[in-house]
Amino acid sequence: MLSFIKSIFQQVKKYKFFDTFKHTSTYFSGKMVVQGLALVSMPVYTYFLDEAGFGVISVFGSLVSMMTILLTLNLNGSVGRYYFEERDDWKEFNGTSMIAALAAFLVFGATFYYFKDWIAETANLPKQTMIWLLFTVFGTSVWRTFEMFFIARKESKLYAKNEIIYHYSKFGLALVGILFLTSDRSTGKIMGEGIAASLIALYLLYKLMPYVKLHFSWAHLKYICYFTFPLIPYILSGQILNYFDQFFIISTVSQASAGLYSFAYKVGTLLNMLLLALMAAAGPDFYKWMNAKEYGELRGQVISIMKLLTLGASFLIFFAVDVGDLLASKDGFNAALPLVPIIVLGYAFFGIAQLYNRFIFYAKKNIWLAIIMIIAGILNIYLNMYFVPLYGWQAAAYTTLASYAFMMVLSWIVNKFILKNPDLPMFQMLKYVALLFLLLPIYYYVIDIEMNYFLNILLRLVVFGIVAIIIFWSKLSTLKFNE
Secondary structure: HHHHHHHHHHHHOOHHHHHHHHHHHHHHHHHHHHHHHHHHHHHHHHOOOOOOHHHHHHHHHHHHHHHHHHHOOOOOHHHHHHHHOOOOOOHHHHHHHHHHHHHHHHHHHHHHOOOOHHHHHHHHOOOOOOOOOOEEEEHHHHHHHHHHHHHHHOOOOHHHHHHHHHHHHHHHHHHHHHHHOOHHHHHHHHHHHHHHHHHOOOOOOOOHHHHHOOOOHHHHHHHHHHOOHHHHHHHHHHHHHHHHHHHHHHHHHOHHHHHHHHHHHHHHHHHHHHHHHHHHHHHHHHHHHHHHHHHHHHHHHHHHHHHHHHHHHHHHHHHHHHHHHOOOOOHHHHHHHHHHHHHHHHHHHHHHHHHHHHHHHOOOOOOHHHHHHHHHHHHHHHHHHHHHHHHHHHHHHHHHHHHHHHHHHHHHHHHHHHOOOOOOOOHHHHHHHHHHHHOOOOOOOOHHHOOHHHHHHHHHHHHHHHHHHHHHHHHHHHOOOOO
């Protein structure tokens, strides 16, 4: 039996997706250990916080994501790309990048502090949280730099280890903040995470120092600005796609509705975590094959990524409600869970767009990324403003799905007809998305069958297993099962 398993494993290792899967499993295992924290943190947060408090911490997190880009001008956003230039001055480049980002943070952080009361009022957040936002942004910016360093170097184990340290430390001090730092529990969480992010940033800077030479070069700064400035509207528009619906709900409906929507989004984000892990694992080979003009290898990699992404999406469609039940300590949060399959479908379209957008990153034509995201972001704003008042906060999931689908179309048009980048098998990719759409009525039919809960889970597992066989049938059919 052991020799049989070893034989199958040796055959699987020969498939093109295996190396990507190997690094993906390392990245994703780290992310799943982090997300496993949700098994503790989400019930804790939903126990100590009501829906309104959960909405506050969710919108605060969204604001941190945007300010991390604005307050540093994204000047630390090119270290991963420059690594693939394969020059011998990477350490000097990193020094210029970090000096420039720190200078921007000091200047724009002071500006943010001056306007903090107005920003808090506009975002409908407690004013006392704004100072802690600066601490959190500092830590997040350093973590982002660390992430780009070690993903580019293919040091997936080191990256995964420190990701676990980073997120578990934040949770530990967030819990301290909720229990001891202030009577307002949502503010206490924010305070604890701000302290943790700053302390961990100092540790991460120590880990980065062997790869940095404190050196300033105008040539390097020119490269940084050319690459990163067009990414600012791209990233901010991405934040609009991800988070504007939360801002819009909290400002026009209620903090409680924003909390419900954010809860559903956090469950659906599991698929985005898989996507990030896949893209991180596939990145080094992508640059290698692009440099060598081995476009056939790229197409094979894309299909492998889509298969793994579809498998993860299928699992979430069938079991998201069960995952959500585990994460919620209060029944009130469960009202949002039917939206998770729609959020998952949106991330499937987003994944295809990202596979196309890699070519734009490679060519350093980042202005097109900005154009794509700005148009999709504006569409998202318009759809939310029109449909949320008509159909309630739940409509935000559908508007985001439509915006991601539109973004995929824009990415395809720019790459194929404007930049004329290598073709990707769009029809094959869309077949996997079509499969996900077909799963929706199957899921709703199966979940409504009146039977024992555990038998229902078993039935869904069987259907999921059939879907997995369909996805990987072309590979499974080539395996030789002779011992």
